[in-house]
Amino acid sequence: MKRLMIGIAAALALSGTAMAQDTITLGASVQETGPLANTGRYYRDGYNFAIDKINEKGGVTVNGKHYKLALKILDNQSDTNLSVRQYVQLLTQDKVNFLLGPFASDFALADSSVAEKYQVPMIEGGGASDQIFSRGYKYIFGTLPAGSEYFDSTLQMMGKLKPAPKSVALLYADDAFDVSVAKGTRALIKAYGLQAVQDQRYSSNTSDFSTLISQLKSSQPDAILVSGHETEVLNFIRQAKSLNLSAKLYSFTVGVPTADFRKALGKDANYAFGMTPWLPSTKDKDEYFGDGANFASAYAKQFGYAPDYHAASAAADVEAYVKAITAANSLDPKKVRDEIAKLNFDSLYGRIAFTAHGQINLPQTVIQVQDGKVVPIYNRTGFLAKAQYPMPAWDKR
Amino acid sequence: MHLLLQILVNGVLLGGLYALMALGLALVWGVLNIVNLAHGSFIMLGAYAGYYLFTKLGVDPFVALPISMVSLFCVGYLIQRNILNLIARAPMFNTLLITFGIDVVLTYLAQMIFSADFRTTNPVYAGDNFAVAGITLPLVRVLACGIALALTIALWLFLSRSRLGRAIRATAQNLGAARLYGVEPRLIYALTFGLGAALAGAAGDLYGVVSQINPYIGATLTGKSFAIAIIGGLESPLGVVVGGMFLGIVESLTALYIGPTYVDVVSFGILVLVLIFRPNGILGATA
Numbered sequence: 001m002k003r004l005m006i007g008i009a010a011a012l013a014l015s016g017t018a019m020a021q022d023t024i025t026l027g028a029s030v031q032e033t034g035p036l037a038n039t040g041r042y043y044r045d046g047y048n049f050a051i052d053k054i055n056e057k058g059g060v061t062v063n064g065k066h067y068k069l070a071l072k073i074l075d076n077q078s079d080t081n082l083s084v085r086q087y088v089q090l091l092t093q094d095k096v097n098f099l100l101g102p103f104a105s106d107f108a109l110a111d112s113s114v115a116e117k118y119q120v121p122m123i124e125g126g127g128a129s130d131q132i133f134s135r136g137y138k139y140i141f142g143t144l145p146a147g148s149e150y151f152d153s154t155l156q157m158m159g160k161l162k163p164a165p166k167s168v169a170l171l172y173a174d175d176a177f178d179v180s181v182a183k184g185t186r187a188l189i190k191a192y193g194l195q196a197v198q199d200q201r202y203s204s205n206t207s208d209f210s211t212l213i214s215q216l217k218s219s220q221p222d223a224i225l226v227s228g229h230e231t232e233v234l235n236f237i238r239q240a241k242s243l244n245l246s247a248k249l250y251s252f253t254v255g256v257p258t259a260d261f262r263k264a265l266g267k268d269a270n271y272a273f274g275m276t277p278w279l280p281s282t283k284d285k286d287e288y289f290g291d292g293a294n295f296a297s298a299y300a301k302q303f304g305y306a307p308d309y310h311a312a313s314a315a316a317d318v319e320a321y322v323k324a325i326t327a328a329n330s331l332d333p334k335k336v337r338d339e340i341a342k343l344n345f346d347s348l349y350g351r352i353a354f355t356a357h358g359q360i361n362l363p364q365t366v367i368q369v370q371d372g373k374v375v376p377i378y379n380r381t382g383f384l385a386k387a388q389y390p391m392p393a394w395d396k397r
Numbered sequence: 398m399h400l401l402l403q404i405l406v407n408g409v410l411l412g413g414l415y416a417l418m419a420l421g422l423a424l425v426w427g428v429l430n431i432v433n434l435a436h437g438s439f440i441m442l443g444a445y446a447g448y449y450l451f452t453k454l455g456v457d458p459f460v461a462l463p464i465s466m467v468s469l470f471c472v473g474y475l476i477q478r479n480i481l482n483l484i485a486r487a488p489m490f491n492t493l494l495i496t497f498g499i500d501v502v503l504t505y506l507a508q509m510i511f512s513a514d515f516r517t518t519n520p521v522y523a524g525d526n527f528a529v530a531g532i533t534l535p536l537v538r539v540l541a542c543g544i545a546l547a548l549t550i551a552l553w554l555f556l557s558r559s560r561l562g563r564a565i566r567a568t569a570q571n572l573g574a575a576r577l578y579g580v581e582p583r584l585i586y587a588l589t590f591g592l593g594a595a596l597a598g599a600a601g602d603l604y605g606v607v608s609q610i611n612p613y614i615g616a617t618l619t620g621k622s623f624a625i626a627i628i629g630g631l632e633s634p635l636g637v638v639v640g641g642m643f644l645g646i647v648e649s650l651t652a653l654y655i656g657p658t659y660v661d662v663v664s665f666g667i668l669v670l671v672l673i674f675r676p677n678g679i680l681g682a683t684a
Contacts, residue, residue, distance in 0.1 A: 033505065035613040037513035078613075174658050202657035205617055207608050210407035211652035217533075218400045234515055234609040241524030242535035242607070243407075264515045264609060268524065394524060 024060060024331065026051070026321065027072045027096030029086035029111070031103055034078025038230065038260065039310060040103045043126055045303050046314025047071055047100055053288050053298075060322050063329055069318070072096050076107070083107050087114040097331055098122075100317055103310070105129035105147065105177035112140035121337040123320050125313030129176040130184070133357040141340055141354050143313045143320070145277050145362040147177050148184020151225055153364045154251050154275060155185075155192045157378040158223060161389050165222030165248050169198035171212060171236075172227040178204075181227040181253055197221045206232060209239045217245050224250040234264055241268055241394050248390035249273060251366075257308040262372055270371065271391040275364040278309040278349055279376055286348040288319065295348040309349075316349035323352075403532050404649045410535070412645025413542025414603065416638040418618055419625035420549060421596030427631035428569040428589045431481065431492045435500040436622055437615030439594045442503065443469050443601025444610040445511055448518045458518050458606050459540065465602040466595040473594025477587040485586060500615060507612035518605035541603040545638070548599060552592075552634045565589055624668045630678020639680055 028047060031040025051069045054060070059068045072094050076083035083102055090096045091114070099115050101108050101124020108127025115122035116137045124132075128144035158165050168189050172182040182201070189196050197219045200212060213236075216224060224247045226236055233255040240250075255261040256274025278284075280296035289295040295315065299307045324339040325331065344353040350362055366378040368387060376384045422436040433439075446465040450456040456464070476499065484491045517523075525536040556562040567575040568585045576582065604610070604618075621644070629640020644664055651663040671679065 033508055033513075035611070037508060037613075038515060038611065041513070200657060202652075203661060206657060206660070207617070208411055208648070210411065211404055211649045212657060214400060214403045214407060214533075215653065217403075231515060231609055231611065234517065238517065238524065238607070238609070239535075242526055242537065243533050244526050260514050264517045264519075266519050268519070 022065065022067050023070045024062075024067045024098070024325065025070045025072050025094070025096040026098050026100050026318065027074075027087070027090035027094060028100035029074045029076040029083045029090065029102055031078045031107075032073075032075035034076075035231075036078040036104060039126075040078070042308070042310035043101075043103050043314045044073055045299075046125070046307070046311035047073070047318055049299055049302065049311070050288070050315035050318035054318065054322055057288055060325055062325060062331060069322070071100075076102060080107055080110050084110050084114060087111050088118075091118045091120055098321055098333065098336065100124065100314075100321075101126050101142070103127075104175075105132060105180070106175050108132050108140075108142070109176050112137055115139040119337075120333045121340055123317040123340065125317045126310065127177070129180040130359075131176050131180055133359045137358065139337055141320070141358045143316050143349065143352065143360050143362075144309075145364060146184070146359055147180035148187075150181050150227070150253050150275060150364060151185045151251070152188055153366050153378060153380065154225070154273060155188050155194070156380075157366050157383075157387070158194070158249070159192060160378075160383070161249075161387060163248075163390075165194070167195045167197045167221045168223045168225060169200075169216055169219065169221035169247075170196060170225050170227075171198070171200050171202060173204045173206075173229060173232060174201050175204050178227040178253070185225060185227070194223075202228075202232075204229065204232075207235050209236050210243060213240055213243045213245050216247075217243065220247075222248045226250065227253040230255040230258070230261060234261070237265060237268060237272065244394055246391065246393040250391070251275070256367060256369060257374060259306050259308075262369060262374075267372065267397075269369045270397075271369065271388055273366060273368050273377070273387075275366055276309045277362040277364055278312045279365060279367075280307075280312075284348050284350055285346050286319075289315075289348045292348040312349045316347045316352055319345075319347050320352050399531060400653075404653050405646060406532050406534065408646035408649035409642055410538040410542050410645070411649065412642030413545040413638075414538065414600070414607065414641075415621060415625055415645050416629075416641025417541070417545035417548060417596065417603065418600040419622040419629070419641055420545075420552065420634060420637050421593035421600070422619070422622040423626040423629065423631050423637045424552070424596070424634070425590055425593035426626055428565055429481075429485075429586055430489070431496065431590075432489070432623070433590075433593065434493060434496040434619055435476075435503060435615075436593070436597055437617065437619030438500045438503040438507075439469055439473065439597035439615075440601040440604060440618050441507060441610065441612065441615045442472065443598035444518070444605040444614070445507065445516070445601075446598065447602035447605045448516050448610055451518050451520065458520060458602055459544075462544070462599055462602050465598040467598075469598030469601075470591040470595035473597075474587050474591035476594075477590035478583075481590065482583060482586065485583075500619070504612050504615060511612060513611060513613075516605070516610040517608075518602075518610075520606070523606055535607075537603075537606050541607065544599070544603065545641075548596065549634045549638050552596070556634070561588070624664060627668055628671050628679060630680050632677065633680070636678050636680040640678065643679065 074086040099122035103126035105127040125143040128147040172178040251273035284292035327339040328335040450461040625640040629636035
């Protein structure tokens with residue numbers, strides 16, 4: 001009996017090493033539980049989905065040898081400190097080959113320091129704050145457009161609406177992402193010649209917006225721009241309705257593209273503007289998924305919900321590794337890092353090419369919820385559909 | 398001036414909801430000497446109860462209020478009977494530890510069962526409002542505030558007039574003497590904890606109508622309730638209302654005059670001041 005056990009153990013150990021030899025492991029710590037679990041799961045699902053698809057198509061070949069991709073995912077419980085420890089663990093104990101990112105700028109900001117210290121690249125699709133990329137780090141790459149430019153297309157569109165909004169109120173939460181959005185937006189508001197009537201920063205955990213909304217009511221801005229988290233955006237809209245606050249337009253950095261947002265608000269979600277760097281489209285050709293639209297339908301079939309830009313960005317991160325590893329023809333983190341910096345390819349998510357800072361350049365498409373559906377309204381080429389503007393007052397809907 | 402009035406009204410209405418949230422926590426703390434760290438999770442469960450009754454069965458959230466309260470009463474009663482009774486006479490630290498554990502279990506069970514999706518209980522009238530002298534009054538918040546006051550008065554009458562209420566107060570004040578008069582403390586403890594949970598259930602049901610629900614809202618709500626219980630004192634439910642309104646108004650004024658990021662700094666600053674100068678609450682007897 002004892003001998004049999006030893007035999008089994010030995011066989012397991014051997015098969016373990018045999019497997020380890022032809023596997024490239026990507027490590028990530030994401031929010032599977034905790035207050036950010038709602039969005040964190042898009043990254044877990046996006047990573048898994050892309051890895052399965054790439055393995056199905058034969059995996060990665062390095063130096064004539066075939067490798068399968070594997071994913072080691074840890075749950076950071078929406079805790080930044082735990083997240084940093086987990087990335088250290090992924091590199092020192094689990095010996096993963098490369099790193100994928102967490103969700104949210106606060107996390108990416110802290111976790112990228114681990115990548116930099118151990119000189120292992122991290123491609124992240126969940127942190128957009130300019131701060132992450134302003135420290136001269138060489139091992140961090142991001143596939144979300146810069147936070148400072150989130151409202152650029154929206155403000156550009158506002159100039160073309162009739163009557164064009166003149167005064168703007170800006171509200172933002174006090175975390176890394178929203179602060180960098182506010183910093184960029186403030187400059188843009190000036191550059192587009194608009195008048196800023198309110199510029200208010202609130203705490204990330206705010207659930208009561210009645211004071212801010214009452215102030216907005218008395219200063220009557222034409223447009224309200226809110227940068228915050230989905231939970232705050234939901235509270236803001238519900239309380240705006242209950243205090244009867246109407247502007248000609250309001251727009252939110254997050255929430256609007258997700259199905260969850262529209263489900264929670266029902267018809268109160270209508271007229272809300274938002275933005276997304278990605279919409280499922282047949283124009284975004286992709287080696288593994290065919291195109292963006294194909295990706296979206298296959299993803300929705302597997303997970304039971306439609307992917308938004310978070311999931312697409314996550315899938316693109318995995319693909320970026322495959323391209324870079326293939327180009328480097330090596331698993332050496334430094335060589336792969338240099339190839340990531342040189343990447344320039346089309347994916348389901350759009351063109352992946354990093355700037356010298358490591359961030360991607362993707363224009364934001366302005367979207368609006370119209371009759372419970374997300375409608376692309378405006379991008380750099382002009383209007384894609386008619387904006388419902390000005391938005392009717394709450395009591396006239 | 399007009400803005401200030403509107404902000405004060407907002408603060409009072411917010412305070413009403415706060416008071417309802419804190420009422421159960423203060424009751425359990427005062428009688429059982431347990432700071433129930435799972436109180437916010439009870440509110441969260443009450444919110445889900447209201448949400449599912451509304452979306453699945455079409456029960457109006459205000460009609461669902463008693464159902465939510467009864468369900469949470471059962472949850473609270475069973476938890477006290479089966480878990481908390483084990484540490485009924487133990488030091489404060491043990492009760493903190495065990496209620497913290499219950500909080501973690503409830504939160505993660507909630508994510509497994511309800512998922513991390515954001516929910517709102519959104520009846521057609523949820524965003525309705527009316528204006529009095531130019532001041533906008535959100536309908537649901539006014540009703541919630543009214544219900545908070547009604548439940549507070551009911552609790553106060555129950556504790557001061559009914560036989561059972563007196564037994565609860567007697568147990569809190571002098572366990573030995575209460576026992577001599579035939580009070581069964583185990584039953585009283587379970588009833589009180591159940592009552593505290595029921596009040597959390599009521600708060601949660603209304604919270605879902607004015608805010609959004611996810612499995613993680615509990616922690617912040619426990620913190621708020623804790624602060625209100627300290628500011629208002631544990632002696633009387635009326636103190637809790639005063640504490641809630643006070644906090645609501647202070648938060649609203651801070652957001653207006655100092656800035657929305659300082660709301661927590663100021664409210665917890667006040668908490669510290671109350672602990673130093675009036676440790677029994679603003680309405681409580683001076684120490």
